[in-house]
Amino acid sequence: MYSDELYKNIFEANKKWADAKNAEDPDFFAHLAKAQNPDFLYIGCSDSRVHANEIMGLQPGEVFVHRNIANLVVNSDLNALSVINFGVEYLNVKYIIVCGHYNCGGINAAMQPRDLGILNPWLRNVRDVYRLHEKELDAITDLQARHNRLVELNVYEQSLNVIKTAEVQKSYLKTGYPRVAGWVYDLENGMLIDLKIDFEKELDRIRKIYNLTDK
Numbered sequence: 001m002y003s004d005e006l007y008k009n010i011f012e013a014n015k016k017w018a019d020a021k022n023a024e025d026p027d028f029f030a031h032l033a034k035a036q037n038p039d040f041l042y043i044g045c046s047d048s049r050v051h052a053n054e055i056m057g058l059q060p061g062e063v064f065v066h067r068n069i070a071n072l073v074v075n076s077d078l079n080a081l082s083v084i085n086f087g088v089e090y091l092n093v094k095y096i097i098v099c100g101h102y103n104c105g106g107i108n109a110a111m112q113p114r115d116l117g118i119l120n121p122w123l124r125n126v127r128d129v130y131r132l133h134e135k136e137l138d139a140i141t142d143l144q145a146r147h148n149r150l151v152e153l154n155v156y157e158q159s160l161n162v163i164k165t166a167e168v169q170k171s172y173l174k175t176g177y178p179r180v181a182g183w184v185y186d187l188e189n190g191m192l193i194d195l196k197i198d199f200e201k202e203l204d205r206i207r208k209i210y211n212l213t214d215k
C-alpha cells in the first residue's frame with residue numbers, strides 16, 4: 001500500500017545525505033556537477049539487494065551503471081547497447097563488468113519451463129544460455145547448485161555478448177581498453193566473486209566468428 005510517510009522519509013534522508021556530503025567535502029557536488037569520469041561500466045541485475053556502488057565501495061561518479069532483470073546484454077536492446085557505446089566511446093571506461101548474483105529471481109524464473117507472459121522474450125535469453133550449457137547443467141542434481149552454475153554461465157555468456165560489440169573490439173585493439181570481466185555477487189555473505197574470464201583469449205575466440213574490426 002502507498003505510504004505517505006515512507007515517501008516523505010526519502011526527501012528527509014536525501015537532505016541529511018547531501019548535508020553530510022557537503023560537510024565532508026564542500027566541493028563534492030560542484031566537482032561532480034562538472035563531469036563524470038568513471039573507470040568502470042557495471043552491468044548488473046535490477047535486484048534491490050545488489051547495489052553497484054555499495055558492493056564495489058565506490059562513490060558517485062566512479063561507476064557507470066546499467067541494470068536489468070538477470071543482467072542481460074541482448075543484441076537488439078538499444079538501451080544496453082547505448083550504455084556500452086557511451087561508456088566506451090565517450091567515457092573511455094577501463095573495465096566493463098557483467099555482475100550476476102546467486103538467488104536471482106530472473107534466473108530462477110527462467111529455469112521453470114512455463115509461460116511467464118511479457119517476461120517470456122526477455123528470459124528466453126537465459127533459457128538460451130541453459131540450452132548452450134545443457135549437458136553441464138543437467139548433470140548437476142542439486143537444484144541450488146544448478147541455479148548457481150546457471151548464474152555463473154549466464155554472466156559468462158553476457159560477458160561474451162559485450163565482447164561481440166564493435167566498439168569494445170575496436171577500442172581494445174586501439175587503446176588496450178576496455179577489458180571485460182564477469183563477477184558474481186553472493187547475497188549470503190556480501191562477497192564478490194571474480195569468475196576470472198580470460199579476456200584476451202575470449203576476445204580472440206570471439207573475433208574468429210564475430211570480428212567487427214575490419215582487421
Ligand code: CO
Pocket residue numbers: 045046047069070101103104105106107
Ligand atoms: Co537478479
